[in-house]
Amino acid sequence: MASSQLYNSLLSSSLLMKSHSTSAVHHHIPKLVIKCNATPSTVNTISPPPSTTKFSAKYVPFNSISTNTPTTEFYSLNEIVYRSHAGGLLDIQHDMEALKQLDGEYWKTLFDSRIGTTKWPYGSGVWSKKEWVLPEIDNDDIVSAFEGNSNLFWAERFGKKFLQMNDLWVKHCGISHTGSFKDLGMTVLVSQVNRLRKMNVPLVGVGCASTGDTSAALSAYCAAANIPSIVFLPANKISMAQLVQPIANGAFVLSIDTDFDGCMKLIREVTAELPIYLANSLNSLRLEGQKTAAIEILQQFDWKVPDWVIVPGGNLGNIYAFYKGFRMCQELALVDRIPRLVCAQAANANPLYLYYKSGWKEFTPLKASTTFASAIQIGDPVSIDRAVYALKNSNGIVGEATEEELMDAMALADSTGMFICPHTGVALTALIKLRNSGIIGPTDKTVVVSTAHGLKFTQSKIDYHSREIKDITCKYANPPVQVKAEFGSVMDVLKKYLSNTRLH
């Protein structure tokens, strides 16, 4: 451990960066000899890595990957293309042979050397893996808000108290610029749009139809880069609280007297007419950023592979992004295996769960019912094929959570010092069930992915702790206790509470 840390720190991030930036000049990087004064007798010589390697990536049809079929269909990342010729999903394929010219130890050392670096843009958890994300973008074109680097929280109390587990971790992707994991993908999408605009591709803005985290992340990154963002929303269907992030971040918000599907239809029609880039959920650029969360988890475990990673799933892009991140680390020999993935759905929006339960026999889109886990309230997920591929190739499992289960799990997690969103409650419920059935063992190294900050979902917590949710007992509610403003009364109440506390 000590030796690997030392080894990792031997390489200078700035040197390594230079050699990979496609725009940098490679000729004159000298060998560097540093005399270290703080500790005696330390002289260090580092040669930069080979500068001849050129990394690249392109769009290919996703089904050429999932069926392992060669294809002649591909598109430059500088093209504006959302679907394959046949109308299917796209995927970003990296030149793996180029990446393989450097070994696993090299990549681990490189990524570790960039943690928290002040060298733009490598301090970001996404752009510290730039060669694996968008290798050909200029650093100056990148729009970044120091994404990633989020806490991998040891859920010691939750694990021990409720699950008899000692190696449970929660990856807090929501502790971020806009408060959700969407930042990881949006930095990539907006950076690429920024690059296209600088290349004089006539894109006048970026549009999306989203009521939640996507429009928040889109508008924030666009605002930072001075790119117009356009958000289509169904009138009278959402609250100002859901709107406030895009509005504050200067998005042009159209409130349209239709439902969500109507908004989607209109934005597709509009972006076919006007040069507005569509930041929809099938976009494969975003997954390249999201996959870095998987790499970051490995990094935070000193490249030890967890046994399980549990991800909430609605539109199902994120479960594939995690798979892709882990698989790339395996393929490039940073690790020798990948974790088993669990996708967790709300029972009110569980088409993947039903598909899984049918033995992957028949997929039936459904109409999702209302769920507190509003970001995954999706009955016909865009990335269904991606998710199935990820789960089949990771010996994966799909779980589900009722409204009561997910809210109770959220309350229990919060009582141990977290402040999670309802989607994370869904993932924790899947964990609880797999742990209770013995499928996840007491010492299994397990990561639950938390997708948004609880501060985005305070109303659901207020409802729960006020016991104001229909058909739910709210059995872990912790409402305030009313007391008279008298020393004696306060002391009585406190003494009673403290004597109860001691008994636990």
Next chain:
Amino acid sequence: MASSQLYNSLLSSSLLMKSHSTSAVHHHIPKLVIKCNATPSTVNTISPPPSTTKFSAKYVPFNSISTNTPTTEFYSLNEIVYRSHAGGLLDIQHDMEALKQLDGEYWKTLFDSRIGTTKWPYGSGVWSKKEWVLPEIDNDDIVSAFEGNSNLFWAERFGKKFLQMNDLWVKHCGISHTGSFKDLGMTVLVSQVNRLRKMNVPLVGVGCASTGDTSAALSAYCAAANIPSIVFLPANKISMAQLVQPIANGAFVLSIDTDFDGCMKLIREVTAELPIYLANSLNSLRLEGQKTAAIEILQQFDWKVPDWVIVPGGNLGNIYAFYKGFRMCQELALVDRIPRLVCAQAANANPLYLYYKSGWKEFTPLKASTTFASAIQIGDPVSIDRAVYALKNSNGIVGEATEEELMDAMALADSTGMFICPHTGVALTALIKLRNSGIIGPTDKTVVVSTAHGLKFTQSKIDYHSREIKDITCKYANPPVQVKAEFGSVMDVLKKYLSNTRLH
């Protein structure tokens, strides 16, 4: 730059840690010789730093520091003491002679080597500076949620568009576990309480009277450590939204039929009777954690000292914490000067501003009026003496912001990709005024400290963008535009918007 990064990365954080941990055994740390395989011909030898140094800290009366008067009054950090014998503020004094046995280069290298480390607890932005914070605590006693490491955001667009500045930065302390900078201090306070409890000091819990960020941070850290937390609040004076964090985090919340002062009085009386640790705002432990944000800023600038640092001020502990962090870096030769500090107050709660304007002649506590910057709505600040000392010794300035100014500044900042709280709006207003008057120059390296995540203050943003604030124009409001669900109508609205956008 490249060479200093390399130099910094030469020392292994794990080795350095071992040599400083007071509980570690120092005898057998060998010289380490690492053969590095990833790059050719790199062999590195590092001797561990001297293991004889013992760091320590104690409570002393603050006025012995501010008047530079020797004192024989001091208290161990393991005592429970909030005020000096004479009733004044306390301060934590480190054994600077011990710290000075290592030079500035050494400390910079040590702190840099710990950025993002997986070695507990040094990955935290607070505990990476453990020797300067709580040197004598066992690592196992520390309660940490990876505080600090927050984004120092280059406010490129805000600076260039509104202020003709090119070196403006916003330190986003609110992108954190509980969403405010209070985490930085609370990890220290709760860790020390955890230590005391493990030493069998009979503390049954930690209490505070706070409507906002303090109770949120207190209850989260206590919950993680399984320490009862007790929050006193005035009944019917605050909303469930303000309550939801402590309630969710399992605090015992007493809603008392009195006002805030009544709650403070009762909790002081109660903690004099019951063994409940008082996490009040005069607590000097918390400032030790908060001061690390200053050190982190220097670190993020590669130890280049900014010209200005602007901090919102209410109870005024934080401005002193920043001063203390910067001054310690100067005293221990990490940097050769400190920034000029600006404390920014809401005009509705501006006792420090008035004191400053009087030429520090007379301080008059006042009754604060309501402000959107609710966390600094304080008329009689506990840390007034600390703030005055910090400002006088940093050639400091005090600014103020009206409600309209702070809300407008917040809206402008958000429009450039941030999502700040009203307190940060106060700080930005102070910046705008100092920039307009020419006191802050166009190329001055300037940092604005953002104290909480905007997600904690969405209601104020909703009010602003709905133009529903009395006596305020809300001139940068960006309300949604209503459109009929017809392709033609949508296209018309969009084309008009886009033609306006192109003109800007």
